[in-house]
Amino acid sequence: SRQEIMELDSEFSDKIQVHVEAVLLPKASTALADLKKRIESFLTTRHASFSNGAVTIIEDSFLSANLAALRICDVDLDDRVPGGTVPVWQAELHVHIVQLDTEGAADESDGDITSCQIWMLPSKDFDGLWETLIYDMDVKRNLLDYAQTAMFFSDRQVDPNIIAWNRVVLLHGPPGTGKTSLCKALAHKLSIRMSERYRSGQLVEVNAHSLFSKWFSESGKLVNKLFDTIREFLDDEETFVCVLIDEVESLTAARQSALSGQEPSDAIRVVNALLTQIDKLKERHNCMVMTTSNITAAIDLAFVDRADIKQYIGHPSTPAIYQILRSCILELMRVGIISPQEDLKDVSLVASQQAASPASPDNSIRLYHCASQAQGFSGRFLRKLPFLAHSMFLRRKTASMSMFCDALLKAIKAETSARSHESINGK
Numbered sequence: 288s289r290q291e292i293m294e295l296d297s298e299f300s301d302k303i304q305v306h307v308e309a310v311l312l313p314k315a316s317t318a319l320a321d322l323k324k325r326i327e328s329f330l331t332t333r334h335a336s337f338s339n340g341a342v343t344i345i346e347d348s349f350l351s352a353n354l355a356a357l358r359i360c361d362v363d364l365d366d367r368v369p370g371g372t373v374p375v376w377q378a379e380l381h382v383h384i385v386q387l388d389t390e391g392a393a394d395e396s397d398g399d400i401t402s403c404q405i406w407m408l409p410s411k412d413f414d415g416l417w418e419t420l421i422y423d424m425d426v427k428r429n430l431l432d433y434a435q436t437a438m439f440f441s442d443r444q445v446d447p448n449i450i451a452w453n454r455v456v457l458l459h460g461p462p463g464t465g466k467t468s469l470c471k472a473l474a475h476k477l478s479i480r481m482s483e484r485y486r487s488g489q490l491v492e493v494n495a496h497s498l499f500s501k502w503f504s505e506s507g508k509l510v511n512k513l514f515d516t517i518r519e520f521l522d523d524e525e526t527f528v529c530v531l532i533d534e535v536e537s538l539t540a541a542r543q544s545a546l547s548g549q550e551p552s553d554a555i556r557v558v559n560a561l562l563t564q565i566d567k568l569k570e571r572h573n574c575m576v577m578t579t580s581n582i583t584a585a586i587d588l589a590f591v592d593r594a595d596i597k598q599y600i601g602h603p604s605t606p607a608i609y610q611i612l613r614s615c616i617l618e619l620m621r622v623g624i625i626s627p628q629e630d631l632k633d634v635s636l637v638a639s640q641q642a643a644s645p646a647s648p649d650n651s652i653r654l655y656h657c658a659s660q661a662q663g664f665s666g667r668f669l670r671k672l673p674f675l676a677h678s679m680f681l682r683r684k685t686a687s688m689s690m691f692c693d694a695l696l697k698a699i700k701a702e703t704s705a706r707s708h709e710s711i712n713g714k
Contacts, residue, residue: 301377302377302378302379303362303365303367303368303373303377303378303379304365304378304379304381305337305359305362305373305378305379305380305381306359306360306361306381306383306480307326307330307342307357307358307359307360307380307381307382307383308356308357308358308360308383308385308479309322309323309326309354309356309357309382309383309384309385310354310355310356310357310385310386310387310414311353311354311355311384311385311386312352312353312354312355313386315352315353315354315386316353317349317353319384322353322354322384323382323384325347325349325350326350326357326382326384327380327382329344329347329350330342330375330380331375331380334375335374335375336372336373336374336375337359337362337372337373337375337378338359338362338371338372338373339358339359339360339361339362339363339371339418340358340359341356341357341358342357342358342359344357355387360417360418361427361428361431364425364427364428364431370633370635371633383479383480383482383483384482385409385478385479385482386409387409387410387411387414388406388407388408388409388410388411389410389411390407391406391410391411391412392404392405392406392412392492393405393406395513395516402493402497402509402512402513403491403492403493403494403513403516404491404492405489405490405491405492406489406490406492407487407488407489408474408475408478408487408488408489408490408527408529409475409478409479409482409488410475410490413471413472413474413475414475416468416471416472416475417472417473417475417476419614420465420468420469420472420666421603421607421610421611421614421666422465422600422603422607423603423604423606423607426469426598426600427469427473429596429598430456430469430473430596430598431473431476431477431480433456433595433596434456434473434477434575435477435480437452437454437575437595438454438481438572438575440452441454441572442572447569452569452595453566453569453576453593453594453595454568454569454574454575454576454595455565455569455575455576455577455578455593455594455595456470456575456576456577456578456594456595456596456598457535457578457579457580457586457590457591457594457596457597457598458470458577458578458579458580458598458600459579459580459581459582459583459586459597459598459599459600460581460583460599460600460601461581461601461602461665462581462665463665463666463667463668464600464601464602464603464665464666464667465600465666465667466579466580466581466600467531467533467579469600470529470531470577470578470579471490471492471531473529473577474488474490474529474531474575474577475490477527477529477575478527478529481527484527485525485526485527485573486525486526487525487526487527488526488527488528488529489520489526489527489528489529490528490529490531491516491517491520491528491529491530491531492531492533493513493530493531493532493533494532494533494534495532495533495534495535495536495537495538495561496533496534496537510557510560510561510564511560511564514564514567514568517530517568517574518571521568521571521573521574524572524573526573527573527574527575528571528573528574528575529574529575529576529577530568530574530575530576530577531577531578531579532565532576532577532578532579533578533579534579534580534581535578535579535580535586535587535590536580536581536582536586536587538558538561538562538586538587538589538590558587562589562590562593565593566593578590578594583599602662602663602664602665602666603664603666603669604662605638605655605658605659605662606634606638606658608658608659608661608662608664608669609634609637609638609654609655609658610634611666611669611670612654612657612658612661612669612672612673612695613631613634613654615669615670615672615673616631616654616673616688616691617631619673619691620688623685624677624684624685624686625685625686625687625688625691626685626686626687627687629650629688631650631651631654632649632651634655636651637651637652637655638655644656645657645692645693645696650688650689650692653689653692654692654695656696657692657695657696657699660696660699660700660703661699664699664702668702672695672698672699672702673691673695675698675701675702676691676694676695676697676698677691677694679694679697679698679701680693680694680697680698680701681694
């Protein structure tokens with residue numbers, strides 16, 4: 288189509304794609320085409336450049352009456368963007384206008400067993416989640432590019448017998464590194480990026496462990512019923528469906544237990560049934576399967592072979608830890624817990640300075656020193672650190688940035704010491 292040709296031409300131009308997410312108010316009634324033109328005009332006439340973050344629309348009564356939020360997204364994922372800023376003349380705006388679902392998750396259960404949770408996408412539950420996830424490598428860009436390429440090949444009706452792809456992603460690594468959150472955020476992001484193509488989106492989250500109840504014959508029925516439900520969603524070709532399967536290492540555990548005689552042979556049939564059902568999903572162009580595992584060595588080889596992309600998600604490095612802590616500090620500045628507000632340097636400006644000292648007059652350097660001492664902590668725990676620092680070592684409602692860095696360093700040392708004692712006592 289003409290639209291597809293224009294999109295392909297834009298990919299090979301010198302322009303840099305800038306994605307804009309516009310979240311509608313429930314009461315918004317303006318035609319989307321008119322609203323899109325107004326957003327494009329507002330952005331190009333009032334900005335000299337674009338970078339990630341919320342856009343203030345209070346000065347425009349038309350936009351304020353129709354939008355709950357307007358933001359620039361994922362500029363930093365393009366290698367051609369130095370410093371995360373795109374000049375307006377170089378930007379090609381892609382405006383995505385969406386209405387967020389506010390109902391939350393619905394449980395799908397069979398008796399006492401909850402087989403899955405279902406969200407309508409895009410969902411308020413995941414709004415902003417993508418932006419909070421920080422990784423060392425190009426994990427987010429790679430996943431986004433992969434997903435869009437998989438859907439593009441399907442659209443172009445590439446013969447899967449000649450070029451194979453299953454639309455299956457496997458994220459593996461230690462607990463607390465954000466694998467499940469990343470899957471949910473990716474599903475949410477894809478539903479926004481493809482909002483003009485699909486009328487709606489759904490996320491179906493399955494816990495593989497829950498599928499293997501102690502009555503394996505019942506588990507087989509549960510698997511079949513679950514995928515019957517998923518196929519009903521997929522029958523509507525205007526709906527994009529993401530299936531998230533957590534703890535896929537349960538497949539290996541069930542198969543090995545059955546082979547060793549510890550579990551009934553039904554276990555193997557259940558595992559095979561699940562793999563067969565996943566295989567059938569690749570026939571559906573409007574489906575993507577995302578999976579996670581906390582135990583890399585325990586993933587079923589039959590499943591690994593089905594995954595197009597196998598991405599390890601490890602603990603963050605010092606630069607990534609700095610970015611996580613920096614985002615936390617900026618939030619505390621926003622609400623006045625850290626005062627006065629001050630600029631904290633981008634990680635690219637502090638990572639090269641090796642002499643990161645806790646006594647530095649530059650609070651960005653002091654924060655980077657804190658990051659260097661927090662090696663080995665998961666992303667999940669790192670976002671708890673500012674709370675622990677405030678509650679255990681600050682003992683006052685507000686503090687300066689330098690005082691908070693001192694408290695943060697004490698919290699890091701306390702947690703490191705506690706983990707050391709746990710390790711010794713566990714031997």
